[in-house]
Amino acid sequence: MVVTTTISDSDQHLCSTFASRYARTSLPRFKIPKGSMPKDAAYQIVKDELMLDGNPRLNLASFVTTWMEPECDKLIMDSINKNYVDMDEYPVTTELQNRCVNMIAHLFHAPVGDDETAVGVSTVGSSEAIMLAGLAFKRKWQAKRKAQGKPYDQPNIVTGANVQVCWEKFARYFEVELKEVKLREGYYVMDPGEAVEMVDENTICVAAILGSTLSGEFEDVKLLNELLTKKNEETGWDTPIHVDAASGGFIAPFLYPELEWDFRLPLVKSINVSGHKYGLVYAGIGWAIWRNKEDLPDELIFHINYLGADQPTFTLNFSKGSSQVIAQYYQLIRLGHEGYKNIMENCMENARLLKEGMSKMGRFEIISKDIGLPLVAFSLKDSSRYTVFQISESLRRFGWIVPAYTMPPNAEHVAVLRVVIREDFSHSLAERLVSHIQKVVDEMELLPPRASVKEAHVSLDDLHITKGEKQNLKKNIDESEKDICRYWRRISDKKNSGVC
Template sequence: MGLKHPKGPKHNAKEIRIDPIFAQEGFRSIPRCSMPEKEMSPDLAYQIVHDELMLDGNARLNLATFVGTWMEPQAQKLASETFDKNMIDKDEYPQTAELEMRCVSILSHLWNSPDPDNSTGCSTTGSSEAAMLGGLAMKRRWQHKRKAGGKPIDNPNIVMGINVQVCWEKFANYWDVEMRLVPMEGNRFHLSAEEAIKLCDENTIGVIAILGSTFDGSYEPVKEICGALDKFHEKTGIDIPVHVDAASGGMIAPFLDQDLIWDFRLQRVASINTSGHKYGLVYPGVGWVVWRDAKMLPEDLIFYVNYLGSNMPTFALNFSRPGSQIILQYYNFLRLGFDGYTKVQGYAREVAMYLSKEIENLGPFELITRGDELPVFAFKLRDSVKNFSVFDVSNKMRERGWLIPAYTFPANRTDLAALRIVVRRGLSQDLADLFLDDLKRQLPILQSQPEPVHDEKSGSGFHH
């Protein structure tokens, strides 16, 4: 049984009438939700699917997603040449496996691993899987330590801010770990060191620090959190590791914020995950997780598979998965180098800060963040604006093809409704100016409304 559409309607069960221009003998219509009895020409099948996909939004105008929507033609050629490679089958595709480990080594160097030439890590289908693997390793290390001390292992918890991505809620749910969430308060929209320590005890498997919140693009204070946990350790004897969820920031901070201490330079950081298909600049889906050293990844989490040709170690939630994105990640590392990534990410931040300033200057909007950490910023309506909502703004911009999410913040700031813009490779300053032109075009219409038309329930389909 498949998952139901979140809004509940059934799929249209009517048959698809074939345009006579493309029709072939025996096919005047086809069923939507059951398999046709006969085969059809590849051209007809292509045309049907191609035309339906025209109803999707334009990916380049999607300012909601962090996921990459543009790569160079050479990368697209590499992708088409390697779609058939199965990443799990390292014996049959040894060079793809070699490129995977080169990428792990590159990230280990980038994140200042104490021994980057002997790095421990792997690729995943995205940063969500990578985060879960980091969480699993923390839980298993905690269990081993508790068993060795003759203590119970039935009540683990994990501490994080309420702004974490949903993958951490899944982790806590799927692996029976109590989720201890620090709510937002006032103008603090993410985890602080002080609030993290309040929720820690001997059953805490780890603290999650987010380098780039999806709500507003801000960095959490990883160094301060680690320092507070160092003092907590000295006072109580309880040694709690930190996992850094750097899904986006892991590919921004090393290039643009080199003075920021957030990575393996901090002894308490046990593991880091990032998303190759976000600011790693690759098409979806690929993620990465790297551990400080081999001791941070318990051996009993690793499986050895020998039916594919040799005895291969694997640690993943998935089994078969495409190898092409790993090849594309290595292509980007090779193609751009450190200087290239610095230029690309620096340009994204420049565009984000330019766009946020211009939006602020329009009058009705107030910035929450400016895009000076992640190239991502959030903004809200000024308190004086009563006749339209952020959901109205989102819907009006959708009329022009722009996808800009509107959403409310979580506890204890559910009163705050915001819009968010993600600037990534492909969103040039020219496109930013076109966005501003459209926003200026729609504002008089919004300002002429007697009252808001849309709220969180009736606005766009985006839910944070």
């Protein structure tokens, strides 16, 4: 007897996913498909789409952690289905969060005893932490103004123009004026003196940055505290300080323990730090820490009981995963003070290696300072032939993602490249990056001067044509310049491969 087996179309993919009908049609982009597809076919198709993303390890624009130990990866996967907000169901996870808060608070010299509970909360990155800290400052200022019978509808925050966009979001979302101290060439952080001059009776806090994303520099929080204390004494105000330590909060305590920037300074009332940056945890986890209970208004704390027990909560979101909190606790107990110190020292050593390599080329000016974050920010000494933006674009063909940007007001004319050194950026990768930058700039040196392109733009203004026609011609000129870049790049690649 002959048995005939019929293989259905839904089973054929088991033999070859790419021979099945699922690989022969375009993926849905706007509507959910009518039918289902096998799990391994869906997995392979989505995985193939993601191949076009950049390599996170080579993304030197980001401060966010891109590598953790396999043991921590397993802990994350084991807890990925836990909703942190359900504290009654997951009391141990809540306890781990509280332990992290206490450890970080003591790291920042919060005035709490060894057996006392610090005031803080885990957040979804530093953005939420900043929102919460800003709200606390606003509500305390409003309450005081109401008690004094004074207007409370025009609060402001004083910052440097180098603040991260989350501060602008806070100001816009919660109707607070953002008063920015402008930068200047050669000085890319907030000037404490200028900041204090901008403080008035409506200032809810001055925000200082421990580790500017633009240059890696630490702002002088100690000097800010001294100047602001003097102004408070003269005016009768009590304007406080918030420290945005998103990037530097896990750097300074281990590399610069004598640097006073935290709760050792009386006016510092709250600090935020990103666990997913140099806290060495995957995105997204942040922490907001307050000096004491009086700095966090009770009216901002909500109590819910429909998950099984009374649970106080002070967050902007509700549900969030537990895995990052657990991963942060793992890192704190796994590495300890010694481990964090070793990692940060290694990051700084690789930053110095990269800085030396860039300096030897003779084409770049180093913007970043020796004390600060482990990053290297550098600008071109001569931009007449090519720009930092062209260098950034050219480095992508090697897989490197190196951001190029202009500084904020009043230093917009300064354009820089920036390389962030993370834990997984090794000595050999630093050497390879230097060699690739050298290769790119050598190619760029063969390009015609950019002045000719500028002159072409200027000459168009003398033509009697419409504005639209001028814009089209300028676009064609710019595209021609890009074509020249591509041409020299192809020639160089051929030479290096032995074709020429």
